[in-house]
Structure formats: C-alpha cells, structure tokens
Amino acid sequence: MKKRVCCLLILMFALAVTSSFADKFCSTCETIFDDSIKFCPNDGTKLNEISKKDIIPLELKSLPEGATVSINGEPVYKSSIDLKIGRTYKLEIDAEEYKKTIFIISPQESGKIVLEPCMLPLSPEEMRSAKITAIADVQYGDMIEVKAGVYSVGSNRGNLDEKPVRRYNTNGFWIDRTEVTCAQYKKFLEDIEKYGHKWCHPNESKNKDHTPYHTYAWALKYSWVNGQPPLGMDDYPVVLVDWFDAYAYANWAGKRLPTENEWEISARGVDASEYPWGNAFGLDKCNVGEGPMAVGSFPKGATPSGILDMAGNVSEWTATSYDPKPGNAYNFGGKYGLPIVKGGSWDDNAKGCRSSARDSKRSPYHRSTTVGFRCVSDHSPNLLKPGK
Numbered sequence: 001m002k003k004r005v006c007c008l009l010i011l012m013f014a015l016a017v018t019s020s021f022a023d024k025f026c027s028t029c030e031t032i033f034d035d036s037i038k039f040c041p042n043d044g045t046k047l048n049e050i051s052k053k054d055i056i057p058l059e060l061k062s063l064p065e066g067a068t069v070s071i072n073g074e075p076v077y078k079s080s081i082d083l084k085i086g087r088t089y090k091l092e093i094d095a096e097e098y099k100k101t102i103f104i105i106s107p108q109e110s111g112k113i114v115l116e117p118c119m120l121p122l123s124p125e126e127m128r129s130a131k132i133t134a135i136a137d138v139q140y141g142d143m144i145e146v147k148a149g150v151y152s153v154g155s156n157r158g159n160l161d162e163k164p165v166r167r168y169n170t171n172g173f174w175i176d177r178t179e180v181t182c183a184q185y186k187k188f189l190e191d192i193e194k195y196g197h198k199w200c201h202p203n204e205s206k207n208k209d210h211t212p213y214h215t216y217a218w219a220l221k222y223s224w225v226n227g228q229p230p231l232g233m234d235d236y237p238v239v240l241v242d243w244f245d246a247y248a249y250a251n252w253a254g255k256r257l258p259t260e261n262e263w264e265i266s267a268r269g270v271d272a273s274e275y276p277w278g279n280a281f282g283l284d285k286c287n288v289g290e291g292p293m294a295v296g297s298f299p300k301g302a303t304p305s306g307i308l309d310m311a312g313n314v315s316e317w318t319a320t321s322y323d324p325k326p327g328n329a330y331n332f333g334g335k336y337g338l339p340i341v342k343g344g345s346w347d348d349n350a351k352g353c354r355s356s357a358r359d360s361k362r363s364p365y366h367r368s369t370t371v372g373f374r375c376v377s378d379h380s381p382n383l384l385k386p387g388k
Contacts, residue, residue, distance in 0.1 A: 023035055023049075023050050023052065023055060023082065024037055024038070024047035024048065024049060024050065025047060025048050025049075025050040025084060026040040026042070026043070026045050026047055026048075027045065027048060028040065028042075028043050028045040029042045029043055029045075029072065029074060031071070031072075031074060032050065032055060032082040032083070032084060033047060035049075042074065050084065053110060054084060054085050054086075055082045055083065055084060055085070056082075056083050056084075056085055056107040056109075056110055056111060056112065056113060057080055057081070057082055057083070057112050057113070058080070058081045058082075058083050058091075058105070058107075058112075058113045058115060059079060059080050059081075059112065059113065059114045059115065060079045060080075060081070060093075060115050060116075060117075061079070061114060061115065061116040062116045062117075063079075063093065063095070063117070064095035064096075064097075064098055064119060065095075066095060066096055067093055067094065067095035067098075068093070068094045068095070069091070069092070069093050069094075070091075070092045071089050071090070071091055072089055072090050073090075083105065083107050083113075084107075085107050085108065085109065085110065086106075086107075086108070087106070087107070088104065088105070088106045089104070089105045089106070090102065090103075090104055090105075091103040091104075091105055091115075093117055093119065095119060096130075097121060097122055097127060098119040098120065098121055098122060099119065099120045099121070099122055099126070101117050101119050101120075103115070103117075131183075131234060132182075132183040132186055132187075132229075132234050133183075133187070135181065135183035135184075135234055135235055136181070136183040136184045136186070136187050139176075139177075139178065139180075139181055139183065139184050140184060140253065140381070140384070140386055141381040141382065141384065142176065142177045142178070142381070143174040143175060143176055143177060143377065143381040144174065144175055144176075144177050144266075144303075144305050144306055144307050145172065145173075145174050145305075146170065146172060146173055146174070146175055146262070146265060146266050146305075147172050148170060148171050148172035149169070149170065149172075149270070150167055150168070150169050151167070151168050151169075151170065151265040151268070151269075151270065151272065152165055152166070152167060152168070152268070152272035153165070153166050153167075153168045153261050153264045153265060153268075153272075153326075153356070154166045154326055154356055155274075155354070155356040158354060158356050158357060159357065159358070160324075161324050161325075161326060161358055161360070162326065162356045162357070162358060163326075165272075166326070166327060168261045168264075168265060170261075170262065170265065173258075173262060173376050173377065173378055174376060174377045174378075174379070174380065174381055175258060175262070175263075175266045175307060175374065175375075175376045175377075176255075176374040176375050176376070177296075177306060177307055177308055178237075178295035178296055178308050178309055178374065179237035179238075179295055179309055179313065179314055179316065179372045179373065179374045180237065180238055180246075180249060180372065180373055180374055180375065181234065181235050181236060181237060181238060181295055182212075182229035182230075182233050182234050182235070182236055182237075182238045183229075183234045183235060184238070184249075184253075185212070185229075185238040185241070185249060186227070186228070186229060187386065187387075188210075188248070188249045188252050188253070188386070188387075189210060189211065189227055190227070191252060191386075191387045192210055192248075192252075193227070195387075197248070199248050199249075199251040199252040200244065200247070200248040200251070201244050201247045201248065201251075201334045202334070203333070203334030203335050204244045204247075204248070204334065205244075208244060210241075210244075210245050210248060210249075211224050211227065212224050212229075212238055212239060212240035212241050212245070212367070213240055213367075214240050214367050214368075214369075218369070219240060219367075219368075219369055221291075222239050222240055222292070222369050223240060224240075233292075235294045235295060236292050236293065236294055236295070237292055237295055237309070237313060237314045237372040238372055239292055239314055239368065239369045239370070239371065239372050240367045240368070240369065241367065241371070241372065241373065242363075242364060242365050242366055242367050243317050243332070243334075243339050243362075243364035243365075243366075244334070244364060244365070246317040246372075246373040247319075247334070249373075249375075250373075250375040252386060252387060253375055253384065253386045254377065254379075254384040254385060254386060254388065255375035255376060255377040255384065256319065256375060256376060256377070256378075257317060257318055257319040257373065257375060257376070258318055258319060258374070258375070258376040259318060259319050259320045259331070260318045260319075260320035260326075260329060260340045260342065260358070261320075262318075262376055263316065263318050263342045263343075264342065264355055264356060266303070266307055266310065266376075267303060267307070267310040267311070267342075267343070267355040268355045268356070269303055269304055269305065271304075273355070274354055274355065274356075275301075275311055275353065275354065275355060276301060276302065276303040276307065276310040276311055276355060277300065277301050277302065277303070281350035281353070282300070282301075284298070284300055284301075285298055285300045285301030285311070286298050286301045286309070286311040286312030286313065286344075286353060287309070287312040287313040287346050288312045288344075288345075288346055288347075288348060288349065288353065289346055290346070291346055291369065292313055292314055292346055292369065292372075293313060293346070295308065295309055295313070296308045296309065297309075297313075298312070298313075309343075310343055310355065311343055311344055311353040311354075311355070312343070312344055312345065312346060312348065312353050313345065313346055313372075314343075314345050314346065314369075314370055314371055314372035315341045315342060315343045315344055315345040315348070315359055315370055315371050315372075316341060316342055316343050316371070316372060316373045316374055317339055317341060317371065317372075317373040318332075318339060318340045318341065318342055319331055319332055319339070320332060320339065320340045321333070321336075321337035321338065321339060321340070322337060322338045322339070322340050322358065322360035326358070332364070334364065338360055338361070338362060338363065338364070339362065339364055340358055340359065340360060341359035341360075341362050341371060342355075342357070342358070342359065343355070344357065344359075345370035345371065346370065347370045348370075
C-alpha cells in the first residue's frame with residue numbers, strides 16, 4: 001500500500017513539474033507564448049498548453065546592426081526564439097545593405113538550434129533599388145486629410161480668371177503630403193512594363209511611353225535612362241511627365257488627380273490664405289531657384305495641416321479643364337481643352353506661386369522640368385494598394 005501511495009505521489013509531482021514548465025501555443029499563427037497568456041495577441045485564438053519537451057530554442061547570432069527578423073510573417077524582437085517540434089517555420093532576416101535571407105526550419109528533435117547567418121551584401125545597383133523602394137513605400141501612404149466642409153476659392157485681387165471669390169463644398173478627401181517622387185514613379189513604370197497599360201486613360205496614345213524624358217539639352221539632367229531616375233534624385237518630384245502620365249500613375253496608385261478646387265482648398269485651408277503658409281511671400285518657404293529640389297526641402301512653407309511644396313518646386317497637373325470663368329470649369333476628359341496647372345514652380349515668382357493662380361497654357365502632352373503632380377484619394381491611405 002505504501003509503495004502504491006509513493007508511486008502516486010511521484011506521478012502527481014511529475015505532472016506538477018511538467019505543468020509548471022509548460023508554455024502556450026497558438027494553432028492559428030503557430031506562435032509560442034508564455035504560460036500566463038490565455039489568448040493569442042495576434043488573432044485572439046485560445047492558446048493550448050504545450051510541454052517544454054515539445055519546444056526547441058532557436059538562437060540567432062551575429063546579425064547585422066538594425067536587422068529585422070520575422071517568423072511566418074510575424075516580427076520577432078528577441079535573439080532566442082522558441083519553436084515547436086514538428087512544425088515548419090519561415091525565418092526571414094532583413095538588414096540595410098544586405099540581401100534578404102530566408103530559412104525554412106522544421107525542428108524534428110529536442111536540443112538547440114544556433115543560427116549564425118552569413119548575409120550577402122547588396123551590390124551598388126541593388127542598394128539603390130532598395131533605397132528607392134524604401135522611399136516609395138513610405139511616401140505612397142503619406143497623405144493628409146482635408147476635412148469635409150465649405151471653403152473659399154478664387155480671388156478678387158488676382159488675375160481676371162481668378163474672380164470672383166466662390167464657395168466650394170467638399171465631402172472631404174485625402175491629398176499627398178508631397179509631390180509624387182521619382183522613387184514612387186519608378187514602381188509604376190515597372191508595373192507598366194510587367195502588366196501593360198491597364199491603368200491608362202482611354203484617350204491616351206496607344207502603347208504610350210510613360211518614361212520621363214525630353215530630347216532638349218536643358219532636360220537631359222532630369223531625363224530617365226533605362227527606366228532609372230537620374231542619380232541622386234530619388235526623392236525629387238518626378239518631372240518631364242505629361243497629363244496622361246500623371247493620370248495613369250494616379251490610377252495605378254488607387255488614387256486620382258485633384259480637381260482645381262480640391263487642390264486649391266488643400267493649399268489655402270479654411271483661412272483661404274494667399275499662400276499655403278499665410279499671406280506674405282517668403283523665399284525661405286518655397287523653392288523658386290535654379291531647379292527642382294527634394295520634396296519637403298522647405299518645411300516652413302507647409303500648410304497648417306502639414307502639406308508640403310504647394311508653392312514653388314514644381315507646379316502640378318489637375319483634373320480640371322480651363323475656362324476663363326472659373327465657375328464654368330469642368331473635368332478634363334483627355335481630348336478637348338487644356339488641363340489647369342497649379343502651384344507655381346522653381347521657375348516662377350511670387351505672383352505665380354499664389355494658390356489661386358491658374359496656369360492654363362499647357363497642352364496635356366506638355367513635358368517640362370517645371371511640372372509634376374500629386375494625387376488625392378476619397379479613401380483613407382491605409383486602404384490603398386498601388387498596382388491593384
């Protein structure tokens with residue numbers, strides 16, 4: 001009898017020890033958590049208890065500084081990771097200036113895995129491509145919300161075609177914080193090459209070349225070669241793009257070109273100021289100089305809501321066709337009329353950079369180092385997926 005009781009006590013002790021050393025496992029995301037957690041923080045699944053004997057630790061060593069690690073798509077923030085025996089894991093390691101390294105790991109027996117990856121450095125071309133992608137990924141979703149409401153457009157002090165001051169009612173929208181950059185436009189060109197012209201305007205020339213270029217000597221500095229933007233200009237506004245280029249990019253990005261009124265209220269805000277920053281022109285607030293500069297180079301010229309470069313740098317295509325009477329303006333359809341360009345450029349003066357000024361002398365096929373564009377969206381940028 002004593003022997004049976006002793007055996008029972010030993011068994012109970014063993015179960016207690018096993019339980020105390022148990023972790024929790026999510027069968028949905030296949031992640032192991034501490035015993036104190038009951039539900040998966042990632043997907044809310046109820047966690048199952050798992051014995052330590054079914055777990056094998058993975059230790060990562062000698063990773064490059066700033067490297068990011070993910071297991072099955074979920075970020076990992078520690079160098080020692082618990083894996084479940086019998087499961088398959090996809091381990092991804094990303095580090096600046098190195099090629100992404102991927103391991104498929106399927107632990108089958110107990111022990112410990114020590115991994116010291118030898119990551120291959122990127123070539124200069126690959127480093128530049130990675131930099132362009134990083135810039136573009138940030139900028140695609142960098143948009144500012146323009147709230148619904150009634151705004152003032154036009155000016156009684158400007159040119160005749162700006163008069164009179166009018167009210168414009170909007171349901172609200174989002175607008176790019178900066179002009180579209182070369183980095184962003186490059187991803188669009190790559191998709192045009194892969195998937196064709198499905199994002200292009202129906203009145204566009206068949207098989208149009210959307211590469212920014214011009215044969216004139218003054219434009220060579222900004223012309224693209226072999227699908228690549230000029231060196232050092234990845235975060236410059238893309239120029240040498242006509243209206244059809246801008247339309248196609250916006251459509252590809254899941255956005256659209258702003259109407260003249262949308263562009264103007266974004267620049268002037270609820271106060272309907274003369275310039276994005278106020279009513280007095282300032283050379284420290286916008287780029288009126290020798291040529292385009294990197295977007296955001298003049299933070300003092302931001303609108304109160306944080307929109308940059310709405311004056312100077314490059315003027316911007318809109319979706320509105322010009323009419324001398326601004327109240328009669330209509331959406332440009334790609335065939336008749338001239339699309340309005342707004343904002344002034346590096347080649348303008350204080351008068352041309354006023355937010356109510358209207359540039360009406362550009363053919364939709366016009367390409368210049370003074371003209372770029374930005375986009376708007378009727379939906380939150382979190383919902384946008386370029387190329388879809």
